[in-house]
Amino acid sequence: xxxxxxxxxxxxxxxxxxxxxxxxxxxxxxxxxxxxxxxxxxxxxxxxxxxxxxxxxxxxxxxxxxxxxxxxxxxxxxxxxxxxxxxxxxxxxxxxxxxxxxxxxxxxxxxxxxxxxxxxxxxxxxxxxxxxxxxxxxxxxxxxxxxxxxxxxxxxxxxxxxxxxxxxxxxxxxxxxxxxxxxxxxxxxxxxxxxxxxxxxxxxxxxxxxxxxxxxxxxxxxxxxxxxxxxxxxxxxxxxxxxxxxxxxxxxxxxxxxxxxxxxxxxxxxxxxxxxxxxxxxxxxxxxxxxxxxxxxxxxxxxxxxxxxxxxxxxxxxxxxxxxxxxxxxxxxxxxxxxxxxxxxxxxxxxxxxxxxxxxxxxxxxxxxxxxxxxxxxxxxxxxxxxxxxxxxxxxxxxxxxxxxxxxxxxxxxxxxxxxxxxxxxxxxxxxxxxxxxxxxxxxxxxxxxxxxxxxxxxxxxxxxxxxxxxxxxxxxxxxxxxxxxxxxxxxxxxxxxxxxxxxxxxxxxxxxxxxxxxxxxxxxxxxxxxxxxxxxxxxxxxxxxxxxxxxxxxxxxxxxxxxxxxxxxxxxxxxxxxxxxxxxxxxxxxxxxxxxxxxxxxxxxxxxxxxxxxxxxxxxxxxxxxxxxxxxxxxxxxxxxxxxxxxxxxxxxxxxxxxxxxxxxxxxxxxxxxxxxxxxxxxxxxxxxxxxxxxxxxxxxxxxxxxxxxxxxxxxxxxxxxxxxxxxxxxxxxxxxxxxxxxxxxxxxxxxxxxxxxxxxxxxxxxxxxxxxxx
Numbered sequence: 001x002x003x004x005x006x007x008x009x010x011x012x013x014x015x016x017x018x019x020x021x022x023x024x025x026x027x028x029x030x031x032x033x034x035x036x037x038x039x040x041x042x043x044x045x046x047x048x049x050x051x052x053x054x055x056x057x058x059x060x061x062x063x064x065x066x067x068x069x070x071x072x073x074x075x076x077x078x079x080x081x082x083x084x085x086x087x088x089x090x091x092x093x094x095x096x097x098x099x100x101x102x103x104x105x106x107x108x109x110x111x112x113x114x115x116x117x118x119x120x121x122x123x124x125x126x127x128x129x130x131x132x133x134x135x136x137x138x139x140x141x142x143x144x145x146x147x148x149x150x151x152x153x154x155x156x157x158x159x160x161x162x163x164x165x166x167x168x169x170x171x172x173x174x175x176x177x178x179x180x181x182x183x184x185x186x187x188x189x190x191x192x193x194x195x196x197x198x199x200x201x202x203x204x205x206x207x208x209x210x211x212x213x214x215x216x217x218x219x220x221x222x223x224x225x226x227x228x229x230x231x232x233x234x235x236x237x238x239x240x241x242x243x244x245x246x247x248x249x250x251x252x253x254x255x256x257x258x259x260x261x262x263x264x265x266x267x268x269x270x271x272x273x274x275x276x277x278x279x280x281x282x283x284x285x286x287x288x289x290x291x292x293x294x295x296x297x298x299x300x301x302x303x304x305x306x307x308x309x310x311x312x313x314x315x316x317x318x319x320x321x322x323x324x325x326x327x328x329x330x331x332x333x334x335x336x337x338x339x340x341x342x343x344x345x346x347x348x349x350x351x352x353x354x355x356x357x358x359x360x361x362x363x364x365x366x367x368x369x370x371x372x373x374x375x376x377x378x379x380x381x382x383x384x385x386x387x388x389x390x391x392x393x394x395x396x397x398x399x400x401x402x403x404x405x406x407x408x409x410x411x412x413x414x415x416x417x418x419x420x421x422x423x424x425x426x427x428x429x430x431x432x433x434x435x436x437x438x439x440x441x442x443x444x445x446x447x448x449x450x451x452x453x454x455x456x457x458x459x460x461x462x463x464x465x466x467x468x469x470x471x472x473x474x475x476x477x478x479x480x481x482x483x484x485x486x487x488x489x490x491x492x493x494x495x496x497x498x499x500x501x502x503x504x505x506x507x508x509x510x511x512x513x514x515x516x517x518x519x520x521x522x523x524x525x526x527x528x529x530x531x532x533x534x535x536x537x538x539x540x541x542x543x544x545x546x547x548x549x550x551x552x553x554x555x556x557x558x559x560x561x562x563x564x565x566x567x568x569x570x571x572x573x574x575x576x577x578x579x580x581x582x583x584x585x586x587x588x589x590x591x592x593x594x595x596x597x598x599x600x601x602x603x604x605x606x607x608x609x610x611x612x613x614x615x616x617x618x619x620x621x622x623x624x625x626x627x628x629x630x631x632x633x634x635x636x637x638x639x640x641x642x643x644x645x646x647x648x649x650x651x652x653x654x655x656x657x658x659x660x661x662x663x664x665x666x667x668x669x670x671x672x673x674x675x676x677x678x679x680x681x682x683x684x685x686x687x688x689x690x691x692x693x694x695x696x697x698x699x700x701x702x703x704x705x706x707x708x709x710x711x712x713x714x715x716x717x718x719x720x721x722x723x724x725x726x727x728x729x730x731x732x733x734x735x736x737x738x739x740x741x742x743x744x745x746x747x748x749x750x751x752x753x754x755x756x757x758x759x760x761x762x763x764x765x766x767x768x769x770x771x772x773x774x775x776x
Contacts, residue, residue, distance in 0.1 A: 005034045005061055007095030009275070010082075010134075012127070014039035014064065018154065018221060019100040020050035021268035027054045027062070029272055034091055035060065038067040038078065038101075052398055055525055056409045056441075058478065061392045069101055069126035070112045072322065079133030086137040090391060094137045096275045097151045099127040099195070106184035108177040116321070120167045123191035127153065128198050129322040131216075138214065148214055150275055153199055155220040155289070158189030164197065164304060164314065166190035194314075197304050200287055201315035218298065219274060219290040221267030267292060394524040401527040401638035403551035406437055410527035411477065412544060413639070415445045417513050419488065421534045422453045424684070428534040429462050433474055437544040443478040445521035449513055450488040456481075480521045486513055504596040504657070511648035511658040514632075518642060529642060531635040537562070539634070539681040546679065547636040550622070553671035554637045554663065556630045558615050561683040566698065572612030573683045575599040576631035576660050577675045583607040588655040596657045599629070611675040619678030627675045628667055629660035634681055641671050 009026055013019035014037030023035055035054070039047055042064050054060050068074040085091045103122040112121050131151055138149035166186065179187065196218040203216040270293045287298035287305060299305040304314070402408055416428070435442070444463075448456050459481065467475050486509050514531070522529065530544060539557075540546060547555045559574035576599055584606035588597060597604050611625060646669055649661035656664050666673050687695065 004032070005092045006030075006032045007092045008034045008036055008082075008086075008137075009096040009098070010036045010038060010094055011098045011100055012038045012067065012069065012130070013101030014050065015041060015044045015046040016100065016102070017046075017264045018224065018268060019098075020046060020053075021264045022098060022100060022271050023050055023062070024053050024057070025265070025268045025272035026275070027057050027060045030276060031058065031060065033061070033095075035062040036082070036091070037062065037064045039064060040066065040068050042066050048395075051393075051395065055394070055398065056411070059523055059525060063391065063393050067130075069103075069122045069130075070118055072114045072126070072129060075126050075129050076133055079130060079137075082134060083137045093149075094134055095149055097131060097134065097138075097149065098271065098275065099130070099151070099153045101127075102154065102156075102188075102192075104184065104188045106179045106181070108175055108179065110175045117167055117187075117191075119187055120191050120194070123188070124195040124198065125318070125322055127195055128202070128318050131199065131202065132319075132322065135214075151199065151214065151216045152271060152275055153196055153216070153218045154271075155196055155218040156189065156192050157220060157222075158185045159193040159196065159220075159302070160189065161186050162189030162191070162193040164190070164194060164310075167194075193302065194318075196289075196298075197302055197311065198314055198318045200298060200302070200305055201311040201318075203287070204311065205315060215279070217274065217288050217290060218302075219267075219271060220292070221262075221271070222292050223261035224264050224267065225261060262292075396524060396640075396643070399525065399527040400640055401548075401551075403549050405527060405548050406441070406545055409438070409441055411523075411525050412437065412442045412528040412530055413445060413522060413526045414442055414530045414532060415447075415514070415517050415521065416532055416534055417447045417449065417510070417517060418451065418455050418459065418534055419449055420451050420453050420455060422455045422458045424534040425455070425458050425462055427537065427684075429466060431536065431539060432466065432476075434541045435544060436541050439473060439476045442476050442544075443480070443521070443523070443526070444476050445480045445517055446482065447513055447517040448481065448483045450485045456483060478523075482517060482520055484513075484516060486516075503598040507596060507598070507658040508650045510632075511650040511661070514648040514658070515650065518647075522639065522642060526639045529637050529639050531632060531637075533633045533683075535684040535686075536633060537682050537684040543634070543681070544636065546621075547676075550624065550674065550676075552624075552674050553641050554630060554635065554666050554673040556611070556627070556633075556635050556675045558611055558675065558677055558680045559631060559633045559683055560612065560615065560680055561685050563685060564695075566694075572610070572615070574631035574633050575610050575612055576629055577611035577627055577663075578606075578608040578629050579626065580628040581606055581608045591655055594652050595655055596652050597655045597660075599660070611677050614677040615680060616678050617680075621676060621679040623676065623678050624674045625677050627673050628663055629656060630663040630673060630675070632659035633683060635659065637666075641666060644669060644671075646671065 009030070011019050011023050011026075014023060019037075019039075023037055026033060026035060037047070037050070041047070047064055051062060051064065054062050065078060066074075067078045082091075082094070086093050101122065103119050105119055109118045112118050114121060114125075116125060161182075163186075167190065199216045199218070203214055206214050270290070273293070274290060289296045289298040289301045304310055399410070401410060405412070418425075421428075432444075446459060448459065463479060463481070467479070469475065488506070488509050518529065528544075528548065543557070547557065556577055558577075559572075560570055561573040563569055563571050578599060584597065587604065587606060591597070597606065599606065599608065599610070611627065614625065646662065646666045648658050649656070649665065651657065653661040654664050654668075663673050
């Protein structure tokens with residue numbers, strides 16, 4: 001069950017520059033508030049712009065209604081309708097009313113149908129009447145400072161030049177008479193001053209009587225840049241030039257006062273903050289006046305607040321002027337004695353009624369069965385019964401999808417079914433981080449089904465890590481994780497998943513899962529739906545922009561997978577994207593009603609042109625090919641396709657199911673379905689049982705080959721050792737013999753020389769030398 005709305009916020013002047021920015025600021029900070037945008041022209045471009053901006057923020061409850069503040073009948077009609085809707089719990093009670101609508105005029109205008117100056121009625125009487133008429137729709141106080149309703153009146157600096165009796169002492173001029181800049185500012189400021197003073201007087205009356213818990217502030221937004229209907233072409237030239245000068249000197253003026261001149265979104269954020277700020281008991285009792293975000297005592301700004309008799313007279317005067325409007329709305333200020341007498345009467349009536357009911361129960365036991373269950377239902381009703389039904393307005397013509405969705409901030413719902421996918425999630429999340437489409441415009445939806453591994457646990461951890469990334473651009477929009485089993489018995493190995501016998505039943509269960517995920521997560525704000533498998537290994541980071549740029553209802557890329565070198569290096573993977581053929585149509589006529597044709601199997605020879613087989617690595621990636629069936633690895637489709645009723649058939653639709661049946665159904669309903677033959681993404685390679693067996697055989701062959709080569713080398717070495725070349729061996733032996741002969745010859749010569757020295761003449765001196773030695 002969704003979170004119930006906490007309250008209704010009414011903003012008048014919804015088509016104005018300030019009112020629209022206030023609505024956007026509240027939509028950003030209060031996702032569970034029902035925004036009721038009151039405007040004179042509900043078909044204006046400014047209204048369309050603000051609703052579109054709020055739609056892009058996310059799912060919000062917003063409603064645009066027509067209210068013409070120059071007509072009491074229009075104000076009362078809107079108020080009565082709002083009160084009735086709150087009573088019927090069609091919308092939550094009103095917690096905030098922001099009177100932002102304003103009118104300025106520098107010419108004398110005709111009186112309104114109610115007989116008042118249009119500036120006075122639009123800026124003062126109508127907001128007062130609206131507040132009084134909505135009292136029954138306001139949230140009741142809960143005894144705390146934050147209970148009840150807050151009314152914020154937009155003031156202005158021109159209030160200082162206004163007076164409370166301006167519209168009493170200024171006779172009406174002829175219609176169309178120009179007014180000076182000073183006179184026009186005094187007229188505008190007086191209307192705002194009267195509104196603020198009357199509102200504070202109303203609050204005092206309500207606090208004094210204790211009837212309704214209501215807090216009323218006035219907030220001066222300061223000067224604002226940009227175009228405004230308050231400074232139209234009818235304004236004097238001096239007023240328009242002063243506005244342009246202030247806008248141009250904004251940086252300088254802000255050095256002296258931060259409220260001097262700002263962009264409209266600056267005071268809008270302050271108003272949204274004040275409207276929902278937590279109060280203290282001390283602050284709740286004070287009358288406050290804000291100049292931007294600076295808080296002052298209201299009496300220090302509006303001196304009339306220090307004169308109670310004048311305030312009471314002003315309240316009575318305002319009540320008389322709007323008497324036609326408030327008559328029948330159930331509000332009149334009462335004095336304290338009158339209220340006390342009314343309370344005493346009610347207390348007595350309740351006491352008498354309670355005693356009578358107790359006596360009836362005690363005296364007549366048969367009444368107990370009728371009365372006590374009724375009382376118990378009222379006292380013990382669950383909080384779910386108090387949940388408020390809401391009415392939300394969505395303009396689906398604004399979410400049709402376009403070729404440049406990233407520039408128009410179109411939201412994309414990215415759907416990914418998961419089953420035993422824990423091993424693929426790290427790769428999948430790395431792809432998510434790398435997407436160049438603005439992440440805050442992508443809502444993620446996961447369906448975890450029939451898993452036996454830790455897919456859910458890992459998914460939760462990785463999502464938390466992704467959303468808490470210090471880089472805020474990494475965070476995605478709304479994330480939905482749904483867990484539901486569909487009784488899928490086919491295992492996730494390649495042989496089981498892609499076996500022919502399992503295809504029909506497997507495809508039908510997968511179609512149920514896709515439809516279930518889509519129906520649970522598709523929101524009115526989504527313009528596109530992107531289906532992506534978790535086991536895609538490689539894809540361009542710009543895939544969303546690349547596919548979206550074709551501006552087709554359904555578009556798919558070509559899907560291949562890498563293979564080992566011994567298998568050819570690459571291979572077409574997704575054969576479910578194809579054009580219809582006459583052979584396939586004839587085959588379908590011969591099959592049973594529940595039969596499902598699946599591509600890529602010999603059992604069904606369809607001879608269809610497949611997107612995968614038309615790939616050219618050097619071809620134009622933007623080339624388009626019309627398709628009849630599509631594969632589910634990567635599908636980008638406009639959300640309007642699914643809203644029109646196209647889905648993934650979980651039955652035999654024209655002899656096809658799941659994604660192929662989806663393509664067939666989309667074509668049958670007149671939507672465009674194309675494929676990009678030269679724009680390729682790569683699916684993860686998962687070896688089949690045959691591949692694994694073949695790889696094992698290849699490994700065994702490699703080991704046997706290495707062993708055989710080693711044995712051959714060893715045999716060759718032994719042969720070389722045993723059977724050397726005879727010529728080489730003879731040369732070695734000859735060298736050894738020659739060397740031995742030379743050595744023997746040297747020894748023989750050495751012996752012959754020694755013998756000659758002893759016997760010849762040369763030997764005599766040697767002997768004498770030797771003999772003489774002892775005598776030395």
